[in-house]
Amino acid sequence: MKISTANINELLTIWAAKNITEGFEANASIFENANEMLATIDAIEDGDAPWESFTLRYTGPVDDTTPAWKRTDYTVYTRNSLTVMQNMLASEDFVNSFDYAPYEEYTAKNKRTWSNLMSGDWAWKQADKIAKDPRTHGSMLCPVILGADKTTVSVATGNNEFHPVYISCGNIHNTMRRAHRDAVVPIAFLAIPKTCREHDDTDEFRLFRKQLYHASLAHILEPLRDAMTTPKLMRCPDRHLRRVVFEVGPFIADYPEQVMLAGIVQGWCPKCLARADHLEDPRPRRSRELDEILHDTYNPAILWHTWGVVADVVPFTENFPRADIHELLTPDLLHQMIKGTFKDHLVSWIEEYVSLTNTPSEAKRIMDVIDRRIAVVPSFPGLRRFPEGRNFKQWTGNDSKALMKVFIPAITGHVPDDMVKCISAFMDFCYIARCSSHDSDSLHSMETSLSTFHQYRTIFEVEGVRPDGFSLPRQHALAHYVRSIRLFGSPNGLCSSITESKHITAVKEPWRRSSKNNALCQILVTNTRMSKLAAIRVRFGAQGMLKHDVLTAARIAAGLEDPPEEDDMGTSNAETSHDDEDDSQACAEARAESYVSLGMRPAYTCTAEDLSQELGIQDLPEHLRRFIWDQSYPDPYLTSEDIPHDSLPRLQTRLSVFHSASAVFYAPSELSGPGGMHREIIRSTPCWRNGPPRYDTVLVQNNPEFDDMRGMLIARVKRFISFTHEKTRIPCAIVEWFVPVGNTPDPVTGMWIVKPELKRGQRTTGIIHVDCIMYSSLSM
Structure with a gap:
């Protein structure tokens, strides 16, 4: 599906030629040509959910002088939402990542955890409503997660816009939605009304766009309406049949989309009644019931100016039972925290402060210093580097995430300490919010970090960077995160980064492979075929065929x-050769304990004496002999330091030297597989990409009872080696040690500061088993 018809025909011709030369002329190729192959795919019944269309138009009075947008038919392409959900429920791909009922999970006494959607309070509350209704009592709750986001496929011109809507099943675990599986699929492509500049900013046209939007969503979900009050018998991933009741669930959207969905005025909060010019003030929550009271009580002008409500917009959720759009809007980690609060606000404010408090030439010099600090950050697994600093135009979410990791050390010393503390507190909030599982402690830490962030951000107001205060909708949204986590579980399974990544496979790649003429219809065909191939692959895999x-x-x-x-x-x-350019990637393994493994083939072999000369570590052979003793005879009361040199075991084999190792660990907040496992490559090579050496730093397990750095040590890997002793292969690493400066993190940055450990003016070295290594640690 990702190559052209001409290339497919060429491959089939080569295949046929090979079979003919081997005497299989009667069955020259599995397909006659590309068209036959595509017809075979189209005939697959698994995952079949055909696209259909419906048309909407303006229903008010129209005459010869009416603008063109009122006389245009708007076509929406959609799949049958009931069929799509039925296919998703029946997929055995989710058999080990599916919750059949809401649950409360506790890890200790009175310590509840929130992770997947069904672990949240919202699912429990909706299940209670279903249980109380005699018509639905005993049925399985199936939340319908939705997401919508405009995307542009032509970077050069920006004229090719699409507005896809995605759907997912709330019973499926968050990790499956993040793991590029078919847990999130396109359900519709909305119409995008266009008009001339004269009418583009009129209240009438803006109102029409919102009404068209909600009417389209209501029509798309119409096939599910009956199943929200009358259970449907459906097959589940475990192959059992259950009576299912659907429920409009969380909606993934960025702020402009949330404004459309909630029917509110731009600048107001879609979840609470905080005024647009005083978003810092806590106010009561919005609700479906309150909206009805407001519409019945006030005229449109009061609704707009006093309550921030657009009078003639009725959210699509009003068409479905038990659905409250204000409650269902989810936290958006990407646009609210990473791109919004961090990149668009804090980074910009720092630059504005430098410009306000220095002469133009001095401000440029300081920003150049900050850029150079960012530019010299060493290579690190999964870290996007900035060789020229951060001064470039096209920013992505990954760029902002990378800058977050290095920004605090880069600005320290050039801005007031309170600004650094402000950003440090925000970083704490951000990284905790991105965790895959939360408990009462982590939620309390989020509240504390947010309070600290609000306390220190006043420095920007004092210094004149934000004289008008902080009525910023994306920053204000952070105040609703803790409650949303209690309602819906971890935000990393309900984030717009999921829908944006889905744009690539559902919209952008199919568009690039299309003829660009009537591209949407070709995109729909491609999506249908990809869904069928994904479904048939799951069935083949379940039958042991793959x-x-x-x-x-x-x-x-x-x-x-x-x-x-x-x-x-x-x-x-x-275990791989670790030649891939990307050192950070998802791992498809099930959740397990972290481990580090060396490659399958060493870069070279040598003697201990040769490696000693290469690294300039004169006593390396003795270090190795003492390391062998400690590995062979683990005794806390008798270590190798107590053993005379002549009594130490001798190394009888050559050393295998490796330039990298693979660390696999549980990190669902990073790029991870369905089990939340993440893989990164730790490198130790004398020549990295025809340039200088690269020796990564790592976190090493020490004694968890030690307070310093939570029982961790920092080391720089000089070489990965392995050798055989008494028929046992021992993988290990030769490291240089760092020691912390002080017993606590730096009070300004909140980070640990370390320095090289020296003995008689020389770096101290050691040998550790790779099992002691946790994963890489960025030092700068």
Whole structure:
């Protein structure tokens, strides 16, 4: 599906030619041509949810002088939402990542955790409503998660806009929505009304766009309406049939989309009654019931100016039972925290402060220093570097995430301490919010960090950067995060980054492969085929047909290779040559303890004496002998330091030297697989990309009872090595140690400051087993 018809035909011709030369002329190729292959895909019944269209138009009076937008038919393309949800529920791909009922999870006495949607208070509350209704009592709750976001596919011109709507099943775990699986699928493409400049800013046209938007969403979800009050018998991932009741669930959207959805005035909060010019003031929450009272009580002018409500907009949720759009809007980590509060606000404010408090030439010099600090940040797994600093035009979410990791050290010393503390508090809030699971402690930490952020951000007002205060909708939204987590679980499974990443496979890549003429219809066909291929792959996998790649299957069939053990299936790629450019990637393994492994093949082998000369560590052979003793005879009361040199075991084999190792650990807030596992490459090489050496720093487990750095140590890996002793392979690392400066983190940045550990003016070195390494640690 990702190559052209001409390339497919060429591959089929090569395949046919190969079979003919091998005497299989009667069955020259599996397909005659690309058209036959595509017809075969179209005939797949699994995952079939055909696209259909409906048309909406302006229903007011029209005459010869009426603007064109009132006389235009607006076409919306949609799938049957009931069919799509039925296909998703029946997918065995989610059998181990599916909750059949709401639940409350506790890890300790009175310490509840919130993670997936069904662990939240909202699912529990809605299930109670279903249980109290005799018509739906005993049915399975199935929340319908929705997401909508405009996207532009033509970067050069910006004229090709699409407005896809996505749908997901709330019973599916967050990790599956983040793992590029078919847990989030396009359900519709909304019409985008256009008009001339004369009418574009008129109240009438803006109102029409909002009404068209809500009418379209109501029509898209109409097939599910009956199933919200009358249970439908449906197959679930475990192959059992259950009576299912659907529920309009959380809606993923950025702030402009939230304004449309909630039917409020731009600048107001869609979740509470805080006024647009006083968003810092806490106010009561909005609700469906309150909206009805307001509409019945006040005229349009009072609704607009006093309550921030658009009078003639009725949210689509009014068409469905038990749905409250104000409650259902989810936190948006990407646009509210990362792109909004951090990049658009804090980073810009820092630059404005430098400009306000210095001469133009001095301000430029300071910003150049900050840029140079950012530019010299060492390579780090998954970190997007800025060789020229942060002064470029096209910013992505990943750029902002990368800048967040290095911004505090870059500005320290050039701005007041209170500004650094403000950003540090915000970072604490941000990274806690991105966790995959929360408990009462983490939510309390979020509230504390947000309060600290609000306390220190007044420095920007005092210094004249924000003289008008902080009535900023995206910053104000942070105040609703803790309650939303209690309602819907972790925000990282309900974030607009999920829908934006889905734009790539659902919109942008199909558009690039289209002829660009009537591209939307071609995009729909591509999405249908991709859905069918994904569904059939799940069925084939469940039947054991996709356990191996083609070559492995052929070798097993020919008796040239034994089938791998079942336990090895998930870790067959755990050890790689680590040549990939991207050192940070998702890992498809199930959740497990973290581990570090060396590559399959060493870069070279050498003796301990040769490596000693190469690294300039004269006593390396003795270090190795003492390390072997400690590994062979673990005794806290008798270490290798107590053993005479002549009694230490001798190394009888050559050393295998590796330039990298793979660390796999649980980090669902990063790029991760369905089990939340993340893989990164730790490098230790004398020449990185034909340039200088690269020696990554790592976190090393020490004693968890120590208070310093929570029982962790920092080390820089000089070499990864392995050797065999008494028929046992021992993988280890030669490291240089760092020690913390002080017993607590720096009071301004909140970060630990470390320095090289020296002994008689020389760096102290050691040898550690790779099992002691947790993962990489960025030092700058």
